[in-house]
Amino acid sequence: MIKNNQKLLNTLHFVIDALAIIFSYVAAWYIKFRSGIFELGAWHLSLQEYMRVLIFLVPEYLLLYYIFQLYTPKRVQGRRLEAWRIIQANVIGLMTFILVLYLARETDFSRTMMFVFFCINVFVEVVGRNILREELRNIRKKGYNQKHILLVGYSRAAEQYVDRIRANPEWGYIVRGILADNKPRGTEYRGVKVLGRTENLSIVLPENKLDEIVITLGLAEYHKLEHIVGMCEKSGVHTKFIPDYNNIIPTKPYTEDLLGLPVVNIRHVPLSNALNALLKRGVDLFGAVTALLLFSPIMAATAAVIKITSPGPLIFKQERIGFQNRPFLMYKFRSMVVQDEKKEKGGWTTPDDPRVTGFGKFIRKTSIDELPQLFNVLKGNMSLVGPRPERPQFVEKFSEEIPRYRVKHQVRPGLTGWAQVNGYRGDTSIRKRIEYDLYYIENWTLGFDLKIIFLTFFKGFVNKNAY
Template sequence: MNTGKQQTYTAVSVVIDAIVLTVSYVISYLIQFALQNNLAPFDSRNYWPPLMIIVISYLMLYAFFHIYGSFRMTGRRKEAVLIGKVNIIGALILFAVFFVISNTEGYNWIVGFSRMMILWMTILNTIFMVVWRNIFRFILMKLGNSRFNRKPVLIVGYSQAAEAYIERVMTHKQWGYDILGILDDHLHTNESVRGISVLGPIESLEEYLSKNIAESIIITLKLKEYDRLEEIVHVCEKSGVHTEFVPDYNDIISTKPYTVDFLGLPLIHIRHVPLMEAGNAFIKRAMDIVGSLLCIVLFSPIMLAAAIAVKLSSPGPLIFKQERVGLHNRTFKMYKFRSMTVQKASEEVSKWTTKNDVRVTPVGRFIRKTSIDELPQLFNVLKGDMSLIGPRPERPFFVDKFKEEIPRYMIKHQVRPGMTGWAQVNGLRGDTSIRKRIELDLFYIENWSVSFDIRILFLTVFKGFVNKNAY
């Protein structure tokens, strides 16, 4: 979105957010006192002065958390979650401020200020903000490529990155991007690609910009043409046009690369792994220790019953120990309740469990279907071999096989393997697609957060224990 329109949209957003905050505040006041059967005129002494401070503070909080970004490409769900989180943070800050100054001389009125009203305001404000922003998106979608919502752009260089960019622009008409044409050395002038005209070679960029208006130049060179990048950027900046760069190595570097300042030198981590940061690793390990101890106590009756059933159902050891590959490619012994008849070690390490596998005992079939056989892994978590949440570990035989067949397979070993994971709660267990499983594992690794782990735990409870693909 061009700077002028973005500033206009941002200004409109700030004004509407201020109005929404005020309306939410007033309605919350009415609801709170109506529920107490004490509906009274708005208290001008105790409730009007904080309103202005609250509105300004929340608007600053929204700006701090980048809620006022481009409407073109922010996802609805992502924005709704962000709004909810920021409003909760705002409510917690208000509660903390009220607690600190409640006993301060001159602020005794804070004691009588309704905390419940703040909760109502948080709920209503979140709903109202999400609703009005979605209405605004709908308006932008209807405007499409109209003059008001039009952003003319020029593509320089044709590559896989260019194809991906064009595909997204054509799919999302509401963004309002208008591709004027393509400049490329390998396409014929006046040729058409996806309905977009080829205007000439890249060297004609300066001449084109002197005669035509483009709000942005989208550089999508092939990787082997990057020696021309400096020249193209120089021409764009000389013409005063905004320049954006879509790299042609998306299959190598993730969509969210992590960049650090290496004494003035930008150092790009090929893949951002939040759990490689010491603070995040400490939080996750603490959650694993506390969580595994609680689960061991909670599930001890189930584990005792399973142990008796396994021991009585067939001869052999109670606990099945199998070598798996974990963090930093190190192997460890993973524990499970034995669910199969005892077999030769050479068969066990290289044979996949399939539907109606004759090796599975009747008791084993039940505990595998309900994931009870996995409960001993709580002790693996306590030891530090595994985590409660993470990519499922695999046997060395299959790791050696998959790392040659599936790109980026070994990245999963940059974090501890888990008892359950994002792939498992999405139904990818047992004899299912390894490629799809790895895609979801990589998404988890690159987007880890405490809230993401909690989400997976809840999904595991409600739909992850019993699974049709667990044989």
């Protein structure tokens, strides 16, 4: 059964990690003292004294790997999450070891060697685990190390779960069938059949041939949930619950404990965390100041050309809706002739719009007209990365058409965003744009921001949909 396989795999993984730590440490010692890369001073500790440290170092790192959940099944665990946990564990391991050296007043032990060990060990662990991941996936594709599961309840959640399993055979899941009260026996979905009614669980569970029960009841059947969970818990079979609310709450909810009462939050917004928000704000300030210094010659030249070619102000200010539905004035280089405010609010810019100046077409296509928004970032109205803000009249219109539209206002709007680097700028699908914006809001990380900024230089500046 899969449980025994997992125990064997964890034991093997434990041994491989121990060997990887030893290898990385010995390699670091060789690079520091024998490779010639680093300047050698006088040796104060012998090779034996350095190697003796492994007696404490290996258990410390293995314990950290266990704490950071690096021995959980890899079937659906993401590569990036695993790599991030490896880095975290190694950072704490390195800091702990250096602290011990400091408290012990050990000045002869090479800190450089420990830093080299950190770099090698992170690399070896990440590469090694990815190799192991690929080997496991290949084994599962061939029909070995499979996890046999039974679905209880026929619903949209059941179909979506089967869809994902069929699309990812490397996970090694075998769906033995479905027990359902709302479908006749023999009903089939993508090769998975309804085997009987939910009460048949009392017959199936004692046979002990299943690795996992997945409860996929429809919303109308939730009154059966307590009884079904009770049967599963009594048998000791690992049980999962997939709520059938994907069309009601189509995002990433998360739970919190309110004195023993589980509370489901409909949407996970990482930037609601004060530390994350502070970190993002720091990056915004640094990035805006740096960008202003880098682009100041372009901005000065743009201002001069606008002044020469078209009478009127250099900067165009327009009301947009931002963080927490608050209006603010967004800045742009003026790309149109000066016009009546009511006409300006009339609608979208169209191809060959007579209001756009000759130079205005160029700066709109190249996004140079957006550069003054760096001052919006400094003021705190905007961020470097986030959903693009819209005018009040369009916010009202889109809010009626797209129920989740205003969710984008839970974070600061940005100069660029995930939707924009994926091609959704200007006259493109608002619904698709919102899908990308919601994905960004719920999956924000500092690394994700940096990725979007990087992609903006290749995909985000030139806009074929800008008129």
